[in-house]
């Protein structure tokens with residue numbers, strides 16, 4: 001139902017619909033992209049240079065949110081991981097979910113659908129975020145939601161697990177407010 005509402009709203013506001021997905025706004029420019037052909041006779045992507053080798057282990061494919069929920073967090077939630085996760089959360093998540101994780105970010109305030117509270121249940125959802133598995137948070141970052149963009153291109157899988165650890169250890173323990181001071 002929420003998704004339907006969103007789609008209708010987007011259709012009714014052409015400029016917003018045009019900019020979708022918002023996370024790509026800055027990437028869609030006239031400049032030449034990596035590997036893009038500059039030869040009008042041969043458009044499309046250039047082949048990789050002959051001696052290039054693929055880098056192993058960087059892509060983690062996640063089928064859907066259901067599959068993500070079953071994933072096991074491979075990164076121990078030690079202080080180092082939590083610190084990295086906190087830094088990344090500050091960059092990528094605070095605009096919407098806020099420093100506290102309750103969804104009070106400045107950008108989130110302008111959204112049609114408010115960012116969900118990552119620390120406790122609220123009027124947006126009745127479930128307790130402390131109860132969903134680590135994979136659920138990982139899946140949301142990987143796949144995005146109806147309004148929330150995907151962070152699969154911005155955060156490596158390991159970085160996403162660091163953010164999961166931060167959400168768990170700091171935000172869901174109510175320590176963010178103390179740290180922000």
Ligand code: HEC
Nearest residue numbers: 092093096113114115116137140141145146147148151163
């Ligand atoms: C542009 C605003 C925005 C940003 C930035 C954002 N989110 Fe979200 N997030 C949302 C919205 C809105 C929802 C509500 C669900 C939806 O969009 O489908 C949500 C939902 C979620 C959920 C699901 C919560 C639940 O109870 O099921 C998780 C987990 C989440 N976000 C984590 C993150 C993390 C971690 C980051 C940073 C990597 C992040 N979000 C960045 C807007 C955002």
